[in-house]
Structure formats: structure tokens, C-alpha cells
Amino acid sequence: MATPFSPPLYMQRYQFVIDYVKTYRPKKVIDFGCAECCLLKKLKFHRNGVQLLVGVDINSVVLLKRMHTLAPLISDYLQPSDGPLTIELYQGSVTEREPCTRGFDLVTCVELIEHLELVEVASFSEVVFGYMAPGAVIVSTPNAEFNPLLPGLRGFRNHDHKFEWTRAEFQTWAHQVCRDYGYSVQFTGVGEAAVHWRAVGFCTQIAVFQRNFHETMSNAKRMEPSVYKLIYKVVYPSLSDNNIYQRTLVNEVLYEAQHLRQEWFRRMNMGSNNNAHFCAPPLMDVLQHGVEGGTRDWRPVYQQGGTICVPLTCVWSSPRVRALCGSVQRLREELLVDSRVRMSPDGAVLNLPAEEEEEEEKVVVEEEEEDVKAVSAVANNVEEDWDGELGS
């Protein structure tokens, strides 16, 4: 059946959850009936402070098939995010009590309950609201009153639907849940009908439950699942992992130092007289460091015997390094304990070897080979070179 919604209704439902997460920033989110993991994937992209994402579905085949879409991307390895993120997928049923699903901040059941028998809905309420007792629950289900407006629809919207509730039925159930388990509820929905049909309500009705009492076990330790079956688990690389943080920071520092060193060499060669030894700092840096701690600390890159010395303050001017650690003190502390960086004892200067000559030698050899390759390439791809030339 063609739904006249734009964006499609399912997207609107997901967007609703994402907007909720953006506003309330829950740390631990569990999605029941995650199926193709679309919602999890979106939440993963948007992050919004989510640290633990759990998906539960009764069908393990679909989970197995789609689980790799939740794996970290290359860019997640290249530039680890700030906050930690763990994604877990379980095979299990919402009507079963699973200890490790307790203590979540948000539970989403998008278009789930209508797939349960009415008997199961009762145990669902008991498990989700009574046992798991999360901070908030989002439940969405079709609005039966809207069905006449859907063209060509007979019966339920999906052959697997066991029931489709009217707004009154849904609200009766929701209020009962609130009374039984101490929640308060608000109703909303997505997919509005055209103006003169507004009375039927949203196409998808959504109930947002908030827990009324303060929860005690949110800091409980994560345990092994005893009822559900773990299908997939992935821990995203993040800067909250100290190893990754250290590694990322050191790499940035080394890169920056290397960059400065090369810059210095270039100036040396260009000037070929001694005044290049002491070049003025760029105006920008002076200004920035003026704010930090006065220009008197500022020294340019200089050579001392066999080493090139790069002052830490120079490295600090790199925005990436700044973003990684808040202060020069922290940077110094981090670098002093790392074996990959050679620092002066007071931690003010980075020492880099001045082995430029050796490298120069290698470059010559390499270039020769490169050249041979280049010319032979001309021979092999004569035709292509017509275009290849264009770039230059």
C-alpha cells in the first residue's frame, strides 16, 4: 500500500526517537524488535551521548544478517569519537525477564506490541515496566482509526499484526500501565492526515512514558545475559579508552612536530644564511599564546647539536592537539610518560633527531626508480596519457 507520507512514516518514527534522544540524552538505550537495526544505525550515527545501544529481536536470522551494518566505519578508527559506545544485539523475547536489560535510561518499542498476542501484551507490560523499570519508554503502534484513510487497505496493516488499537484502546492500556508501575504518560504520534480528517489522529500513535520514582540500580554492573542470547557485540574505538587517547594524542603531536621541523629545514635551506635560525613566530601564534601565558615563553624551533628542538608551545598551537587535551599542563604530563616522544627533562621541548642527510640519500635512489616507472608508463598507456596530461 502506498502511504502518502513524506518522509516515509517509518522514517518519521525513527526521527521521533532520535529527537527524543537528542533532547533527553539517555546514556543507555535498548530497542526491542530492532529487526533490521535501522533505528540502532541511526542512533549510532547521531550518538547524542548514547554510550550503550542494545537491540533485541526474537528473530536471530535477521540480526545475523544485518549486524555488520552496525560495525564501526573506517572513519571511526581514523578519528575516534570522544564518548564511548558499545553496541550489543541479543536474540530474545520482550516477554522474558533478562537481568541485564535492567537499569536502562530509555526503552523503545517501535511498532512492536501489535505483533504480540493480547495475553503477551500483559506480560510485556510487566517485564518492561515492572521488571526492567527504565527511565523512559517509547511505545508506538498503528492507530486503527486512521486505517480507513489508507487507500486499498483491508484488515490490518501487516499480516502479522495481531491487533490494531484505536486511540482510546491504546490510552486505556497506557494509563493502566502507569497506574500499575508508577509511570506517567504523554500521547503523541507521527503521520498527520489532511486537514479535514484531523479528527482521526495520527497514523502512528506514540506513547512516551516517564518513570515517576527514582531509580536505584542504574549503576549496576553489566552482567552476562542469562536468558537472551548474545548475537553481536562491538565496542567502538573512542578517546575515553586511555590507550587510544594516548596513541591519538602522540600521533598528532609527532605529526605537528615533524611538520614544524620540516618547515624549519625549509627556511634554513631557503635562506641559506644564519638569520633563518631565528625566525619570527607567525602573528597568529603570538596572539594565541599571549592569551595562554605571555610571549616570553615562546621560542621557535631550534637546533641543538644532533637534535632539532621543538618547543611544546609550538605543538600546542595545533588545533587538533588543543582539542585533544584541554591545557598545556595536561599535554606535558601525557607526553612525559610516553616512550614514543623524546622530551627535555622539564617537558618544555620535544627533541627530534636531525637525520635529514640520510633521508636525502634515500630520496635520490627512489626518484631514479620512480622516473623509470614514469617513462615506462608512458609506453604502456600511450593513449591514456592524452588525458593524463590534462591535469597538469
Place this chain on the structure above:
Amino acid sequence: MDPKRPPFPGPPGVTRMPWMPSAGDQGPSPDQPSLGRARGLVLPKDEPLPGRSRVPGEVPVRFGSAITVRQPAVGVSRGVRLPTDAGGFGRARGFLLPGFGMGRGAPVGPVPTPDIKKADVREKRPVLQTEVTPAIAQIAAPGPGSSLMSMFRGLGIEPGKTWGRGATPVGRGAAGDLGTDVQSADRSDSEREESGLEESFSFLGRGFVGVGRAALPHIGVGRGRLARRAPFLPLRPRSLKKHRFLQERPRKLKEPLQKTGTKGSPVSIGSNYIPICCKNEAVFQYHVTFTPNIESLSMRFGMMKEHRSTTGEVVAFDGSILYLPKRLEEVVHLKAERKTDNQEIDIKIQLTKILPPSSDLCIPFYNVVLRRVMKLLGLKLVGRNHYDPNAVVILGKHRLQVWPGYSTSIKHTDGGLYLVVDVSHKVLRNDSVLDVMNLIYQGSRESFQTSARRSLWARSPSRRYNNRISTVIDDIEWSKSPKDTFTLADGTVTTFVDYYRKNYGIAVKELDQPLLIHRPKERSRPGGKVMTGEILLLPELSFMTGIPEKMRKDFRAMRVQIRSDRTSTWGAEQHTRSLKQLLHNINSSNEALSELGRWGLGVSQEILVTQGRTLPNETICLHSASFISDASGVDWSRGGSRPLYQHLLRFSCICLLLALGQVPLNCWAVFYPRRATDQAEELVTTFTKVAGPMGIKIERPIRSGAHGTIVTETFIKSIHSQLTSEALIPRLSTFGPSLSQRQKLQSIGRQKILLQINCKLGGELWTGERLLWVTFQMPLRGDNQQLQGLSADGPVKYYAAISRRRSRLHFPEKIVIYRDGVSDGQPKTVELYDPQVLKCFETIPTTIRLAFIVVQKRISTTLYSCGSDQFARPRRNRPGPHRYQQRLVGVQEPLQSD
């Protein structure tokens, strides 16, 4: 399913014809006669014994044990394609066999009389034969042929007695499928058992030779011998009942090609091939029809999914053809309901073929399984290959990461299925394209746009929000920014900023960046929708990949660093180690094993080690001198001493040896942009200077400087089309930058250009003794329709090369035709059209040995001598390890022309 049913391994591209059961046994075989007839038509003229071959087709044959023959139509269509006469011939031969066996088994059908003589001859063999077969079964147990044993067992080969009862055709069919294996059995029937043993070991070697040429099942390599002798395998008629499906394939009747040569000294070679054993007996192919027909593929998939209880969880289904590892009934009828209108759909699943598990048709979904296995091992798919994010080597100095990984594929070769693994590394950078642009901007503010365009052009960035890497930067759109809008597939218009924020939660920081343009080739999607238009990428959300230009110079230092981290591809030692690591990982992961086990696949723990040979060195002749291309001096490998081409250049330049056939350069022109006038002048001067000593006559060229500073596309195009449309004028273009290198390199580079020109005009630089190399390649672009011959010693059409030789009354003993630049999809074309070359040899009244070498563009085969860190010598099979990597795909049999 009968567990003892034999597997049917066999080389690809060959007809398989299951022998179907009789009516009494299982199901009817209704289409029998017509199919048989159709098949007979395939071989109209080449039959040696006319009439007989049609016997099994037209008459429903019955054996003592009630076996009927059914040949599916598929076999027929394949047969037609076989290009050579020999193929048809072999087929004819195959045909008469059933008739023949039948005649002997039970006098049911008509027995052609001429058979009898042969039958007698064969009858002499059985005793010897039976001795040998058990030996083979033993030998074959390890390694790739482990299915062999079960096959023999399955076939019910038993010593003694019942030889020669109607079973012959069956034995033939099966043995034919055994491929090379049977050879050993065959030979040893006149020898003792040990010799049979030896042979079988050498089979491994031979199997490997096939491996090296994996992609060339097409260029018909004769396997005639097997087909011919295989019928000698004795079978008890009773066993026939078990094996309802047997296959047969057309064979050449020609003297079989010995794939292993004899020259040179043997050497043992390691490879990156890993045997895959197929534990399943067969894979079953079904045709699925939906009535009333259902167009939507996804609906078809959905309906098949509902019947998992029937088909099982292990399914490969493409919408109409279904592959299962298990056997269903001959015809299965299932019901499904169309959800949209509750229409009842009848699904008919009909068995069409029983494939050996190593069939080519299975390889696509085996590769899918393999990809899943790689994912299970925690490897990430980047581009085509899988990389391990946990073993990343980070080069902080360059803000760069090297991901070690593997490229894997399953290939079918003579020896069965092999997993071809190559070690691959992906260089990823922590710089976004925007970072790079900023750097460029700092470096050169005035010519920023030009230099940004130049350094980003043809780069393929990875993206922030998915793992795709394939798009290439074609241009930069300076007039657009992320604030601009674009149209989504569903017609809504949105800005880039909104799009990324909504879909990926990415906030674009720099709102004034230009956009990168990728212009994809026009192609139609499976749905028939044509993909056009540009793809725009945000520099901020694109990461650079590959080694940065600036670092290329520093590349050696970097390589050393990478090597120290044991991720190098260069040494055979590291290579095998990382291969073995992968094999270990696969075999120690239960998930991976069970994934493979679903299709009955198993990956060996060890790489394939086989026999190769070191060939004697060829003498290379220059204008006035010749030298033996000794192995130490000429090495294709970069790690060793100088590559051959470089060696030659040194020779010709330094020793002032002259090239063989120089063509005077009387009339030529140089086109260049004004900006490069100096360079062009210098080039011409160098040419004149060097040409003398090299023996090339050279005149002053016509010089034409183009207006403007940059060579425009139209300018080049116009010259290009002028040169090709009026007359085929040889042309050569070169990069400006490669001319303006350092002084020392300049002259060498220019000399090489001159040599290139000389070659293009038909000159020769070098030649082998008694050897003519002819290489030819298809034009790279469609606009040049003429097949261009390009020989190593002169760019001429290949027949011209040969006729020139003839005019000198001097014929080479051997001709090597070197077909270069065959991409993965092209072998078929090569197979069909390139043998035309052979026609021209018909006119030459001499005996010339011809080798036809097909070289693929991409290489995945790596060979190294076992135990040492050096590459093995046999050049025929030894690819070079750098950009001259070429893959020897196959060598056609030596041609005897008279």
C-alpha cells in the same frame, strides 16, 4: 540423498550431463530423445564414425540395470560454443560410448558393429587396471584431491571380475570428470604400482600448473587422454543404481597436452593458493517458477523464505535459479500467498542439474560465504578487500594508518577449488580532503585552485559516513558550498548541511568549502534505470587515502618502517606467515568453520606447495652483441638487481650498442604548450644527440607550440583525432614533469622516449635467439578500431612481423605471442578472437613452435621458491612483484604448422 554418490569435480566450461535414472528408478525422463538429438546436431562433420554418435540420443537406451540417458539441454548450448574442431570431435567420441557400453552390457539397443574391434582391445586391460585403482585412492587422500577417494569408493570400483558389463559408459563419464587424476591410473597400467604412486604425486604438480593459469580454462587445453582411456575403469553394473547422475563432457581426441614442460631443472614452489575441500557430494541446481508469474524479485525472495522448512536454511537463490546443498524431490510444488491481493501462487521447484561442488556456477555464492567468513574474523571490508582494524600500523609522523589485510577469492582450477589469498595493505589517512586543501592553500595562495585540482585529481577519498572508497575525484566545484541544495532520489530538495545532519548526525563545520565532483560512468542499474549526473562530496567529510604525494619521496623510509612491523608484502617469508595466520584464524574460529560448513567447504591449513622448473636462460641479441640473460643480472623483481628493461637500457646506452632495426625518423612533429617550449627544445636537442650513437637517423621535427599555457582537453583531442582519422600515425605523449627531472635523469628519460618512438615505428630494440616475440593488445579506447600489433621488437601488426621475417628467409623456431592487458572479464573474447592469429601461420611452410601467452591485467598469483626468501626462477610462471606485475594465464599448446 545417497551419501555415497560421487562428487563430480571437473574443469569449468565443460558440459556436464547427468545421467538420469530410468523411469522405474526415479522419476520419468520425458525429454530424453529430443535432447539427445539436439546434441547430435552439434557435431555435424567432425565425427570420425558417423552415425554412431547419435545412437544414444535417438534411441532411449536401456542397460541391464535399467539406466537411461538423459542429457539436459544446457549441455547442448555450451557445446555449440566450442570454437575448435577438436572439441566437436571429442564430443562425438564421447557420444558413441554409451552406445558402445550398452551393446556390451545387455543387448537391448542397436549395437554398431565397428565397435567390436575396439571393445576387444579394451578388454585386455582390466586386470592391470584393477590393481592400480586402490593405489590412487590412497595417494589422493591428502591435499586437494581428497574427494577423489570417496569418488572411487562411490563409484564402486572393485577389483576384478565384472569388467566390461554394460557399465562402461558410466566409468567413462566419471573418470572423465576426474580430470588429471586419472592420468596416473592410466599410465601405470603398464607399470608397477610404485610408479603409479609417483605419477600421482606429480599430479599435484600438474594440478598446480593449472592453478597458475587459473583463469584460462577457455583456451582449450587438451585433456583428451583422460577421456579416451577412462572407460577402462571397471565398474560393477550393480553400482550403477547408486549413481544415477553421472556426467560427461566433451573431450578433445587429440594427443593430450602435457601441461608440464620438460625443460629446466625442477624447483619446488610455494604459492598463495590454498586447497579447498568440498565435503558435500554435490550441489543441486533447481529452477523455480512462479505461477502466476511474479515480477518483483523481493517478493520472490520473500516467498522462498517462507519455505525454509522445505529448502533448509542454506540457500542460494537469485530469483529464478536456486542452489541447495541438499536434494529435494525431482519436482516440488509449494504454495504461497501474495500479500498484496491474497492471490495464491504456485511455486514449482524443479531439479535441473546436479553440480559437482566445485562447479563454476557455485563459485559466486562460495565467494559470498567467504566474505561472510572474513567479517566473522573481524576483518573490515574496504573497497574489495578485507582489512584488520586491530592490527593497524600507525605512522604518526605522517598522520597515516596502514591497515593490513587480505584480498581473497575462490577460484576453480584443474586441481579443484582453491582459495587465492593475497596480502594487501590499505593506506588510510587521518587528513580530510579539507585539511589537505588548507595545506595547499598555505603553500601556494596564488595558484591555489590549480594546485588543489592537480593534487586531488583522481584521488579516491573514503567517507566519514560509510566505508565506500570507490569514488574518484574528477574535479572541484568551486562555485558550490554545503549550503547549496541537491535533489534526493525521492525528489525532495535539501541542502548538504541538512542532509548530513539529519541522516548521519554530522554537523558540517566549514560552510564555505567547495565540493568535490565525481562523474560516474553512465551505466544502467539492474532495474533498467540509467545512472547519470555528478556526485558531489564534501571535502570535510572525505578522508584522503593512499600515500600522499609529498611522502612518495619518503616512501622508502616508510616502507622500512612498515616492514619492521612485519606487514610487508615484499618478502615471501612474511607473505606466507600472514597467509598462514589467516588460515589459522579461519580454522580456529568455530563461527567461520560452521559458516563454511554450511556449503560443505573446508579450507586447508597449509598453502599449496608444488613443483616448478627453472628454465635455461635465453640469449638476448642487440644490434651488434648478444648476451645471456643470466638470472642474477636480469630480475623482474624490484628488490633484487635491476629489472630487465632497465638492464637493456643500460646496455644500449652505455655500451653504445645499437638497436637491431632502426627506423629513420624523417618526418615527425612535436606538439607542446607554449609554456613548455624550453622543455620541448631540450627534448629535441637530446634526441638529436643520442640518436647518432644509437644508430637512429633523425631529422629536425616540425614544432608546434599551442597558444595558452595549459594544454586543453580539446587541443589534445583534436590532435589525437587528426592523427587517427586521416591516417594511423604513430604518436607518443609524455608528461611534462617527467621531462623536467634532474639533470642526471633527464638524458636517460629522453633516451627512453626515443627508444619508444623507435619501437612505435617498427624498430627493434632487442630480440631473442631463434625467438620471435609478438605481443598485441586491443586498443585501449573504442575509437581506434584497428587491432594493433605491438611486438617487443616493433609495433607492427603481428602478421607483418611474421611476413617480414619471411622476406628475410629466416624463420624463428619459436614464436611467443604475448597477449597483454586482458582484464578479468575479457578472457572469453580472447578465446574467441585471438586464435585468428593461427590462421596466418597456415601460409608459412615451416615448422614453428608457437606459444600463446595470455596476460591478465590484475594479478593474484604469487609464487616463491619454498623455504627460502627468494622468488623462484621459472620465469614462465613467475610474475614480477611491482607494477609490472602481470599474470601468466595460460600457454596454448605448441602449434605444429605444416
